[in-house]
Amino acid sequence: MQLRPHPALTNLVRHYLVLDGASTAASVHRLFADGNTGLVFNLNNATLCTTDAAPAQHTCWVYGQVSTYHDLLLTGSINWVVAVLQPYAAYHVWGIPATEWLNGLFPAAEVLGREVTTITNRLANAQDVHDRVRLLDNFFLQAIDKEPNPDPLIVQAVQYINSRHGIVSVESLLKSLPVNERTLERKFKLHIGITPKRLVDVIRLTHSAKRMQRISGRLLTGVAYDSGYFDQAHFIKEFKKYTGITPHQYHAQAHPLALNFLRL
Known part of the structure; x- marks a missing residue:
């Protein structure tokens, strides 16, 4: 399910994507480039990692541009809200050169700090999808409060x-x-x-x-x-x-x- 962000976020957020599925045994999924970056909020017990790494469960992942396809190992119950960002949004919001995100899938708290954990907990406790959209809108609106317009x-x-x-x-x-x-x-x-x-x-x-x-x-x-x-x-x-x-x-x-x- 794709959901639109607040109109003031059009130049930052392409859409919010809700992915909800049954529990799954360990399975390999292929990720390839779509030109966007984003945040994956993990609201259940899914683990995600590259196929040559140990499974890792995080409340939120951040991903950058993908120069080639990657195979990822996914296990657990999928209950994700993905903030799909414009290609340039990560640099605009967090000021990290985009080349440092290239081919990266990182635990978001390690990159962006404690505020990501806070918003993830609020998303998990939200009553419905509309509350989640409102929480995400507020999160990103506050993030761009001082500099609302990208280059x-x-x-x-x-x-x-x-x-x-x-x-x-x-x-x-x-x-x-x-x-x-x-x-x-x-x-x-x-x-x-x-x-x-x-x-x-x-x-x-x-x-x-x-x-x-x-x-x-x-x-x-x-x-x-x-x-x-x-x-x-x-x-x-x-x-x-x-x-x-x-x-x-x-x-x-x-x-x-x-x-x-x-x-x-």
């Missing part, structure tokens, strides 16, 4: 890419902005953690995944062309590079927790 150049760049579903070139992006390529790339690394070209590729792939979720049958050629790929072979190659599976495998996936988080 306008970065916001404009991300909006331009999103509005065209990633079917843009870096050259056309630069023509739409009062900035040169070197400065834009430096700002992207600081605010978002990846290059403009990488974000373009990720957003295009994300929109292709959304298109696949809306169609039935196995004819995915139209998705390739609608998503701006040269042909089906190019689409398959790019999709597998970022997700580790083919578009057909993704389309047949029966157990997605979220667009970019799939049970294998």
